[in-house]
Amino acid sequence: MRPFLLLPGLLLAMLPAARADEGMWLFTKPPVRQVKEKYGFEITPAWLEHLQKSSVRFGSGGSGSFVSANGLILTNHHVGSGMIEKLSTKDRDLLKHGFYAATAGEELKCPDLELNVLMSIEDVTERVNAAVKDGQSPDEAATARRAVIAGIEKESFDATGFRSDVVTLFQGGAYHLYRYHRYTDVRLVFAPDAKAAAFGGDPDNFEFPRFCLDCCFFRAYENDAPAKTPHFLKWKTEGAKEGELVFTSGHPGRTNRSVTLAQLEALRDDGFPYRLEQIFRAETLLRAWADRDLENARRSKGSIVGTQNGRKAIMARLDGLLDPALMARKAASETKLREAAPAAFARIEAAEKDANAYQTRLRLLETGDAFGKGGLFSTARTLLRAADEASKPEGERLKEYREPARASLELDLFSTEPIYKNLETLRLANSLTFLCAKLGAADPTVQGILAGKSPDTRAAELIQGTTLEDIAVRRKLYEGGRDAIAASNDPLIQLAKLIDAESRKLRQRGEATEEVISQAHREIATARFARDGDSAYPDATFSLRLSYGVVKGYTDGKETVPAQTTFWGMHERSEAQGAIPPFDLSEEWKAEASKLDPLTPMNFISTNDITGGNSGSPVVNRDGDLVGLIFDSNAPGLVSDFFYSDEKGRAVSVHPAAIQAAMEKVYHADRVLKELTH
Amino acid sequence: MRPFLLLPGLLLAMLPAARADEGMWLFTKPPVRQVKEKYGFEITPAWLEHLQKSSVRFGSGGSGSFVSANGLILTNHHVGSGMIEKLSTKDRDLLKHGFYAATAGEELKCPDLELNVLMSIEDVTERVNAAVKDGQSPDEAATARRAVIAGIEKESFDATGFRSDVVTLFQGGAYHLYRYHRYTDVRLVFAPDAKAAAFGGDPDNFEFPRFCLDCCFFRAYENDAPAKTPHFLKWKTEGAKEGELVFTSGHPGRTNRSVTLAQLEALRDDGFPYRLEQIFRAETLLRAWADRDLENARRSKGSIVGTQNGRKAIMARLDGLLDPALMARKAASETKLREAAPAAFARIEAAEKDANAYQTRLRLLETGDAFGKGGLFSTARTLLRAADEASKPEGERLKEYREPARASLELDLFSTEPIYKNLETLRLANSLTFLCAKLGAADPTVQGILAGKSPDTRAAELIQGTTLEDIAVRRKLYEGGRDAIAASNDPLIQLAKLIDAESRKLRQRGEATEEVISQAHREIATARFARDGDSAYPDATFSLRLSYGVVKGYTDGKETVPAQTTFWGMHERSEAQGAIPPFDLSEEWKAEASKLDPLTPMNFISTNDITGGNSGSPVVNRDGDLVGLIFDSNAPGLVSDFFYSDEKGRAVSVHPAAIQAAMEKVYHADRVLKELTH
Structure with missing residues (x-):
């Protein structure tokens, strides 16, 4: 099913030039040589700075970019949908009907959205490591590291x-200080209806061909006025051609490429199965609850x-880890590093067992x-x-x-997002039942939590x-x-x-384990740098990364999957499925x-190396113009959590022409369109 | 949420008369005294025999009854739906559109349905127990018991x-030989469309008020002709009045009322959580697969x-077991028995630990x-x-x-039911992944099963x-x-x-544990009979049982839940849910x-003591006339797995008037209707 996983590890090791368009590169260590050699394009500092400062991180877990000088931001609908849902009520369902602020005054303030724009990066590895002394216990070392990092951040x-x-890179091999401009007044400007944005829903998620208008627009404000954002990406309606070099600049959340085999085994046998168990429960119960009542459905x-998105992503990854051929390839790929730092590998294995x-x-x-x-x-x-x-x-x-985190904490704590007590009860009852299943009803902590009641009660x-x-x-x-807390008799506070x-003790234990593992990875990273030179890039850490690639279809068995889809394809897919949800289109869409x-291009694929968190990342061409909007990987791309491959793995983007056409013809979002394309 | 669970155990113990309409009674030990005392009705042997021989067991796991002298059988649509699905194809979807054989010749033969009608019962407890000798190991005892039972059945x-x-009753306290007339040529006669049959779907399952036409008709054949069935139930269109005494005769599958606290704890901490984990996986993946494609949806x-039905049933039961008050009540209720047979209780506890x-x-x-x-x-x-x-x-x-089971085995093995390889692959991949999660990918058996591939591959x-x-x-x-088997290179045979x-060894171990537990229950049963006299009835075992009760509404908080619903209520519920599935009605229905x-009565509730397996059971009045068709419990009734209560727990039935009206006006099933009401 994923033949590339069956390639013997050595084959790839023998062909370093075949690493293709791999890498989620630091902006401080961009793939200048690689891109120059393969595509003849020179990444310059100015080009890079412009892209960096045009890139936006969504605190809710996604990416975006400035697309006007007045703080207009493009991201995915599925990155914004949490906010769109929070801005909705029973009688004004912005997910269902979409949203368009016809005037600036109508832009809707989000209850708790924080955006970050990366301003500078500083290597603080020496300073962080200097604080940790030889001979300290993991607990002491973790405490010392926490303290020095807190000091650096505060300063x-x-x-x-x-x-x-302070961002931990290379699993502990380096520490960089990232400074962000923070926006906490963010307003919703435009969103298509959810049927167009998420056409095909869960069934078509991680699939290609694909037909989603997965976009929406926010605006950053400062002092109650649109933020001035001189760095923004120029809109290019034509997008990119097949074969064209394109870049993405975004915030991949987490990958596990440089972890050890022992860590992958722990994910395979414990981490992923645990998480899936939780997801299967949650998905089943949420769907059952939604099915009972239309308002339940809206709320959930x-x-x-x-x-559902998490379930598909983890299932594909777990099936990869359960493939003995892939694990053998992993083992082969770390042989040299293991020889260089055998004790470090052993310490990680022991730490995983202990955990x-x-x-x-x-x-x-x-x-x-x-x-x-x-909740x-x-x-x-x-x-x-x-x-x-x-x-x-x-x-x-x-x-x-800590002090520097106060603004984020308060934004979250005092969010005006609607809270639905029936949904909260469902979630809590489910979680308490899960707790009983995992620890047993006889566990003293469980008994204390349940206070003599059943989980539902x-x-x-x-x-x-x-x-x-x-x-x-x-x-x-x-x-x-x-x-005030001591005096509170609120049952949740109690x-x-x-x-x-107990909870704090567990956290402390977890942090001590992490310390052991990052110390070991520091040793491994040294061996890795020696082996890989400037080909080394760190695992994803939800910090800004650059990736490069080309617009490109692929072959699946006997089938050729073309690089691009159109509106026509969307209507075909809808018809084939009898137009039942989630393959139906909104009244708004059908009317126009x-x-x-x-034949307007709708979605396209490219070989860029991305993962979850990259959603909403701009795709830019050599000129730095915006030619696409990342919104997904295809299924074969998901194993890139552990191994990148461009055989079938692809990033999936919305084409700017589709966004523009829909805004013009279907949603009549003229004000925003003008700002975008002026 | 279920206040009756909070009643101290002693309260009920002090009020034995308040046991109300509890009991799933053996036909050899019916509640003659109880019904006489409470309702002034005399259960006679002739009345009982007629009901017994009119009652049908569905091998697929449900109940039914003869409703004509020519083998016509009434059961639930959800009991028949497995067969209806097997008789469907992509182009002829009998679930979607329903089915009516306008002539006898059009009745559709089921691929693998076995029906049983109970002819006689014989107590063989002495003979079974005599075969097991003092001092035998559990393994030896289990082997001896298996052999004597096989001998009795063969003879x-x-x-x-x-x-x-041979049916094990009272968890091992008694053994009865049940002799059944077996029908293996069974044909589908009439089924409404699934939207009417299962109106409200999973969301309304186990709820009341309710609006389901959950019925269908089969016919038993012998020698290619309709079977002669002199014992059948007379159709009574008017049904039963509120407060009227009614009986059900059916095959409750399994209850856990007389198991020990240790056994309930094992269910709570292991059995139910395991089963739910499996269900959550299966439900999620089946729904996701169904959502991808219309034909997938039909197949699954x-x-x-x-x-979904299993999920709701088990969740309600688990929440009951996780209620410390209920468990305390259980502990209190077994105090006397524990005093009488302390060693037996201890052996069960040890056996559960060992298992x-x-x-x-x-x-x-x-x-x-x-x-x-x-699969x-x-x-x-x-x-x-x-x-x-x-x-x-x-x-x-x-x-x-064994020989006596050969007919059932072959019916199943050579079934013509359609097999869909894509659905089989989905199920197997899911199960293999579950195997890895439970035993770990490093387990040698798991590695042997996967043969170096990932579960999906x-x-x-x-x-x-x-x-x-x-x-x-x-x-x-x-x-x-x-x-032939030795020579086969079929990968599944291999x-x-x-x-x-390994699998056989595990089974042997399981049977040895069961033997220990049933021997212990034999001692406990002796104490139980001494304590309870003729109030003792065994846990459900998917063998024929009689229950009694009255048609009766109940009070839920401040709300009064009436005993009966109507067609009008169904249309109201549909409208309130915007007529989205599963609250929509078929074209067939809407047209008529x-x-x-x-105001035709549609569903009604009664206090009869039932559980899963009773689906399709007839509800009869004092005259033995058919006045209802059991199809569900309400949610508060589900804890009756462990404790019966009629405070809110109710059996839910289809009213004969609704069946008759729909067959006449909507489905025009005149031939069957005439046979039914002649």
Whole structure:
């Protein structure tokens, strides 16, 4: 099914030139030589800086780019849909009908969206590593590392006002300080209806040919006015030709290419199966709940889509890891590194084994899988910990409670996003039942959490009893600090208190394991740099990366998959499926469809090396003009989590011509269109 | 949410008269006294015999009843839907459009449906127990018991020609020989379209008010002619009144009321969570697959419905077991028995602990959860084992390969049901991935099964490579016996061979544990009979049982739930849900709906004690006339797996007036209607 996985590892090792368009490159270490050699194009510092400062990171987990001097931002509909859902109500469903601000005044402020634009990068590896002394226990080392990183971030934040994050690269081989311009006033400008944006829904997700208008526009504001953004990408309606060199600039979330075989085995036997178990539960229960009632369906749409996306991505990756040929290739590829640093490999293996003993508890209690992760319980815990951490020196705090993170924390904590108690109850009941399944009903912590009730009853009682959905209550508790928290009888605050000691201990244990692993990877990275020279790029870390490639179809068995689709193909696919959801089109679309040129390019594929988090990344040509909008990988591309291959793996983008045509003919979004193409 | 679970156990114990309408009674030990005392009705032997011989068991897992002297059988659409699906093709979708044989000749023969009608019951407890000697190991005892049971069944089968099953009652407290008239030529006569039959689908399953025309009709044939069935139930269009005494006669599948607390804990911490994990996987993947393609959706409809039904049922039960108050009540209820037989309780507890060590492997390998249970792999294993077992003496064979079971085995093995290789591949890939998650990819058995491939690749290879979908191939292998099997290079036969030794050992271990538990329950049952006298009835065992109750609404919080719904309510519910699936109605229905009297009763509830397997059971009045058709429990009724309560728990039935009106006005099934009401 994925023949490239069956290639013996050595074959690729023998053909380094065949590494093709691999790499998610740091902007500080771009693939200048590679691109020059293969495509004859010179990446210059000015070209790079313009692209960097035109690129936007979405705090909600995606990418985007400025496309006008007045802060207009293009991203995927599926990156923006969380916000679009939060801006919707029962009577104004912006996912269903789309949104267009016909005037500037109608642009809709998002309740809790943070955007970051990368301003500078500084290598702080020496300083970070200097803080960790030989002979320290993992716990001591982790504490020392946390403290020095906190110091660096605070110092940078105080000096520049920029959001300042120390990013761990090469699994611990290097530490870079990233400084971001932060935007917290972001407004929705335009979104197509969800049927056009996500045509084919889950069934066609990670497939190609594909027909999605997966785009939307936001605008960054400062001081209640559109932000001035001199760096922005020029719109190029014609897009790129087949075979043309294109770049993406975005924020790939996480890859596992430089981890060791032992780490992949842990993912295969524990990490992915655990996560899938959770996803299967969540998807089933959310869909069942949505099916009961139309308003339920509206409230849970985004959660269902997100869950389904995760399920497909992880299943494809797990099947890759369960392929003994791929694992053999991995083993072969690390032979040399293993010879250079055998002790480091052994320490990682031991650390993974050790982690097995507490990993499930850590995920349940600290990550919050037992409490409907991200729901009202997490608000309760944030309030509890914000109060506790405030009394500690900066360097000893948990990182999300440090001063430089305050703006992000408060944006989230005081979000006006609607909270639906029935959905919260469903989530919490599901999570508590999952907790019982994983730890057993006889576990003392479980018994404490359930307080003598069944999971369903306990969840209903907790959600009915809490008042944390009220922003004023949250604010009062936040401002009241430890005294207010101590006095609170909110049942979720009390639950957070009940488990906090155990939960913090688990986190500490996890961080000590991470320290052992990153120290080992530091040794491995040295061997890697020696072996790979300037071909080395770090695994994805949700920080800005450059990738390059060409627009290109591929062959699947006997079938040729062309590089590009059209509106016509979309209507064909819809008909073939009897136009049942998610292959139906909105009333808005059907009313105007005849005005669209059926041969307008809609989606296209390229060999760029991307992964989750790259959604919304601009695709640019040699001139730095915007010629596409990344929104997906195809299924064969998903194993690139571990190995890049351009045999069938492709990045999937929306073509600018499709966005422009739909905005003009279907949605009549003239004001934005003018700004875009002026 | 289920306040009755919060009642202290003692309260019920103090009020034995309040046991209400509890009980799934043996026809050899009916609740004569109870019904007489409470309702003044005398259950006579003749009344009972007529009901017994009018009652039909569906081998596919449900109940039904004769409703004419010519073998016409009424059951639920959801009991028949597996057959209806097997009789459908891409171009003739009998689920979607329904089916009506306008003439006798058009009645459609089912590919593999076996029906049983109970002819007699004989207590063989003494004989079975006499075969097991003191001092035997559990393994020896299990072997001895298997042999004596095989002997009894063979002797009865040879003497009478009846299907003869020894049924274990009271968890091992008694053994009864059940003799059944067996029908293997069964034909589909009438089925409404699935939208009417399963209106509200999964969302409304286990809910009330409810609006389902969940019925269909089959006919038993013998010698290619309609079977003569002098015992049949008279149709009573008016049904039963609120408050009226009604009985059900059907085949409840399994309850866990007399198991011990330790057994419930094992269900809570292992059995149910395992099963739910499997269900969540299956439901998610089947739905995702169905969503990709209309024909996929048709092929998997029945599997999805079955999976969803299991999910809801188990979740409700698990939440019950996770309620400490319910478990405390259970503990209290067994105090006296525990005092009487402390060693028996301890042995069960130890046996459950011991089973933990191999249970997961047993389910995966022997039950077949690793191989897409029920698919082509199970055909392969049946062929392999049929050949191996044929060479053994009757008493040593696995029970499904004994002579008396041959007809059922062959009916199944040579079924003409359509086999879809894409669906088989999906199921097998899912199951193999589940196997890896449960046992780890490094397990030697797992590695043997995967043969160096990933689960997806291996599944595709096995299903593409097998030819067992061809009935002629199956027949040749079956008739060729051990030599043919030894020579076969079918990849599924080879896989079955590969795991058979380990799989059989696991089964043997499981049967030894069961033996320990049933011996212990024999001691407990003695104490139970002494305590409960004629109030004792055994847990459900998919054998014929009688229950009694009254038609009755209930109060849910402040809301009064009336005992009966109407066609009008169905149309109201449809409108409120915007008529989206599964709340939409078929074209057939909509075209004729105006002819239906909207006030016709549609579904009703009663306090009868039922569970899964009772689906399709007739509801009869004092005269033995058919006044309803059981098709569901409401959600509060599901905990009756462990505890019966009539506070909110109810059986849900289709009203005969609705069936009659729809057959007349919507489906124009005049021939059948006439036979039914003549």
